[in-house]
Amino acid sequence: MPPPPPPPLLLLQADESYLCFWVCCSCCVRDTCLCDGFIVMISSWVSVIVMLVSCVNGTGTEGAIQPCAKIQASNSVVPLGSPVTATCVIRDDCLQVVGQGVQIEWHLGSEIIPSSPLVSESSKASQVVVRSFNHTRAFLTCCIQASPTQVVGGVEIRAGYPPEPPQNLSCQTNLTTPNTLTCSWDPGQQDTHLFTQFSLHTKIGDSNENYTYKLPTGTHRYIIARSGFVLFSEIEIYVKAVNELGEATSAHLTLEPVSVAKFDPPKIVMVEAVPKRYGCLKLSWSLSRHQAWMHDYRLNLEIRLKTADSGRWREQAILVSRVKSTRPVNLCRLLHGTQYFAQIRVRYQQSPWSEWSSSQSGVTLESAPAGRLDSWMKLSRDHMHKQLNVHLFWKPSKQFRANSQNVSYIVSAQKLSGEKGRLCTTMGNYCTFPLPKKGKPVYLSAVNAAGKSSPTEVRIYHKKVAHTAISEVTVVPHGDGGLQVQWEHLDVSRPTGYVVEWRPLLLSDESFYKFETVDRNHSSLVIPGSFEPYKPYEISVYPRFKDGIGFPHTVHAYTRQKAPAMVPKIKIEKTWKSHIELTWEEIPLEQRNGIIQSYKIIYWDTKGHINVVNADLKERRVVLKDLSSLALYEAFMMVSTFGGSLNGSSIHFQIEPFDTVTIVMIVTASGVGLSLLVIIMVMTCFSNHKRLKGRFLPVVPDPANSSIKRWTSDSTQYTHPSFDSDEPNPVYLSHLSFLDIPKKLSREEDDLWINHAGDTSDLGESICGSSLIPGYSGSNSDSVPYATVIFSGPCSSPSPTEPHVYLRSESTQPLLETDESCSPKCYQNMAATATEPCFFGSDHDCVVEEGADPAAIIWDDFPFLRALAMNDMQND
Known part of the structure; x- marks a missing residue:
């Protein structure tokens, strides 16, 4: 069914701009259009120009406004790009042209197009021809040239394409409850720019049951219910497309619904x-x-x-x-x-x-393994056991068949393996064993429950051949999770082949080692497999020769890379006057996510001067130079791989006026000087040990542990060394005093001293054992009088037969209790004769000049005699 005609077009004008409205009215009176069941109000600021279509049935009510012009077009819908012809005839009673000359012009949208007057008509008719209508939709209007230009009529022209036949019609039956038949098609590649109606048509077998299904706009799929088809009966299906320029039908599809069931x-x-x-x-x-x-x-x-x-x-x-x-x-x-x-x-x-x-x-059922195994062998030295170990790897060749789920492998030193020559038995793909004697080959066999494979001979070389055949190895990602290995070989070498070995660096177990042999005429290998992204792999290429294996060339590779997972922390290692050394730790292998390409230190001062320094990849250190000691610096590190970069945390630093090296040098010099001074002082002290001891720590004999017989001048001289060998010893008295004797005994004591002036051998005994001294009762008394011992100085040497001289002391300190009798038993007063040795050191000669008065002796040099004199004076 063709679409209904469009409603009449009302053209309105406001300020020389045109407003177009589609209205459903049949006639308009003044400001109101009377429509079928509703009223459309026209704004007061819009003036009605013309009605293009007269009232329904061609007549209007009394007083209805008649259009000023009549326009006829060749077609309102035309193929895009085709010509369009239109005619405009202005009525004689049109108010806009009464008593005026008429000049008609045509507008296509906002474009003025040339026109020509009709010869057979008056000057109130005009015709226009649009040679190529290239708009999908546009208004063609007839206007009167006035001030302003008045539109007296118009028509809308639409353009497009006729529909294409629908393509790729297909249907599919769904056998799951409920059963349905779904058909779909392609409307065509070209847009028609016009409304196109699609419909699905079916015809069931010989029953002549025809069905037509109209589809909503834009739908190109339809589901036929179970009542519209029979599973095991043929059905004819096609699709029809219709628009204002024509219709098209798809190819007919005949099928049995069950044959298209999924x-x-x-x-x-x-x-x-x-x-x-x-x-x-x-x-x-x-x-x-x-x-x-x-x-x-x-x-x-x-x-x-x-x-x-x-x-x-x-x-x-x-x-x-x-x-x-x-x-x-x-x-x-x-x-x-x-x-x-x-x-x-x-x-x-x-x-x-x-x-x-x-x-x-x-x-499937098991049988004995068949075929050979591909093997790969390496040697390593065991320093602990001082032997060579063989690392043997293997894998199934293209001809090998394990023929079992549980296969084990035996490496034997004998072709007919037995328990005696067996080197190892394993379920894995590698084995390590000591190097057999005399370099004999070993034999590799596969064993399962059904039998054993034929042994594969593996030749062992005692040492690697010192040949360098590989000059460079490059690895690039290939495909989905694979790697492509390429290498260059030296022209001077003549290898018989190559072995490419790879393993994950984060896993050290030898079971993860993989290898592939390559012919000598090839220099590349594609390794498929499930390589993990962002994980490092070690790939080595070994050249093979007739007499052994050459040195490998090893590289690290990634299938995919990204920025590192972490950035190491920067540490300040050293500082100088204008330099600073920064160091950092190595990034752990599992956190690199790629091959490190650069370490960049970016630093700036408070003035915003930015500097970038590239660090050496191996040293992991950098020295920042020409720094100012007055500025505060901030720095951070950027680590980059092929997959991205990551910035670390910032640090702040400032150069001190005295750097670490200067401070260390000053401290070192000060420490060395102080150490030398201490060493000199210690050496001086040790060299003058005896002198210093005598000067600062004079030895006071302990009477309780002393013996008169052992007190010799020699030992005393050793105890009190002379500070100067040219001078006599100083006074050796540490204390000089006398006992206080009661007054009632003073006379008897005087007599005692007088009586014994010539002989003082029993003085000590008389004093020590005398009952005349109150408070003294032998060793049990509270205080024991004792005397200070005087030795002669080195100025004169007494004869060995001369008795020692002792001085009585007034000390009341108790002596150590060693014997009932006083020790020593007797004290002797010094004989004050000029012929006796000199006991008190002085700078003058000890010999008394003849004729000199003994009373003229200087008492300061003889404190003991001075004390006696003082006592005598007091007694007198």
Whole structure:
């Protein structure tokens, strides 16, 4: 059904600008348009110019306003770019032209287009031809040239394209309750710029049941309910597109709805080995419960497999045609003793495949391993046991078949391995053992429960050949998680091949070592696999020669890189007058996230002068030079990899006027000088030890532990050394006093001293044991009188036979109790004769001149005699 015609167009003018409104009115009177059931009010500031369409049925009510012009166009909807012709005839009774000359001009939108008057008509008719209408929608208006220009009529022209036939019509049946048939199509690549109506048409088999389904605008898909089709009857389907410029129909599609049904994913019931058949599995399956009613229909089944150690499904799936869900399927020509995972999908005839089912696994029957193993060997020296160790790695070759889930490997020094020659047995892919004697080869075999493979001979070299064949190695990411290794070899070397070895740096276990052998004519290798991003890998390329293995070339690589996870903390190591040394620790390997490309120290002062210094990657230190001691600096580090950069925390520092080196030098010089002074003083003290001891610590004999017989002048001279060998010893009295004798005994005491003036041998005994001294009772008295001992100085040498001289002391200090008798028993007064030796040192000669008066002796030099004299004077 064609669309309804557009409502009449009312053109309004305000301030020489045109406002256009679509209205549904049939006639307008003054400021009001009378419409079918409602009224449209026109604003008072808008003046009505003209009504393009007269009232319904061609007549208006009495007093209705008639249009001033009549416009006819060749077509209101035209193909885009086609010509358009229009005619404008102005009525004679139009108020705008009464009594005036008429000049007509045409406007297409805001553009003035040339026109020509009609010859057969009066000057009130004009015709215009638009040679190419390139607008999808525009107004063509007829105007009278006046002040301002008056629009007396107009028409809207729309342009576009006829619809294209719908493409790619397809339908699919859903067998899940409720059953439906869904059809979809492509409306075409070109936009028609016009309203286009789509409709879906169906015709069921021989029943002549036709259905038409109209679609909402912009919809290109429709779902037919179960009542509109029969599962096992053919149905003819097509789509029609219609617009104002024409219509188009898609190609007819004839199908059986069940043949386009998409089944639900089927279910694998069991996967098991076929008895007595190596390399065969039996697979039992069923349909989902919604399609279980089709178990008697023959369906097409597709199966895909993968081994347990493989990450990908086989590219070539196994197709089994016309099979019922009640019958299991046998899969043969598989590897022996290998675990397989299986998935299936199903369809009916040429219907779409269902989604893949969930996985189920099964293991084929075991048999003995077959084929050879690829091996790779390295040597290392064990310094503790002083021997060479062999590190042997292996992997299955393309021809190797383990034929079992549990395979172990035996390395033996004998071809026919036994317990005697066995070097190691392992379930892994490597083995370490001491180097066999005489460099004999070893033999590698695979063993499972069903048997043993033929041994693979591995030749061992005693030492690496001193050949350098690899000059450079580069590693770049390749594909999804792979690496491409390239190397350059020297022309002088003639290797027989290469070995590329790789391992993750963060894992030290040798089981993670992988290798690949490369022919001598190749210089690159693509390593597929699941390399982790942002993790470091060590890759080495070894040249192989006839007589051994050359030195490797090793690099570190990443599949993907990003900014480091951390930035080390900057430490101030040293400072100078205008320099400062900054250091930092190495970033842990697991936090680098890539290969470190640069360490940059960025610092600035308070004035905003920014400086950047690149640090050496190996030294991890930098020296900032030409710094001012008056400025405060701030600095931070930026660490970069190929994947990004990261900034660290900031530090502040300032150069002191006296730097660390200057302070250290001053402190060192001061310490050395002080140490030398202390050493000199100590040496001086030790060299003058005896003198200083005699000067500062004079020895006072202990009477309790003394013996008169041991008190010799020699020992005293040793105890009191002379400070000057040329001068006599000084006075050796540390204390000089006499006992206080009571007055009643003073006379007797005087007599005692007088009587013994010539002989003082028993003076001590008379004093010590005398009962005339009150308060003294031998050793049990509170105080014991004793005397100070006087020795002669070195000015004269007494004869060995001369008795020692003692002076009585007035001290009341108790003596140590050693004997009932006083020690010493007797005290002797010094004989004051000129012929006796001199006991008191002085600077003058000890000999008394002849004729000299003994009373003229200087008493200051003889304190003992002076004391006696004083006592005598007191007694007198």
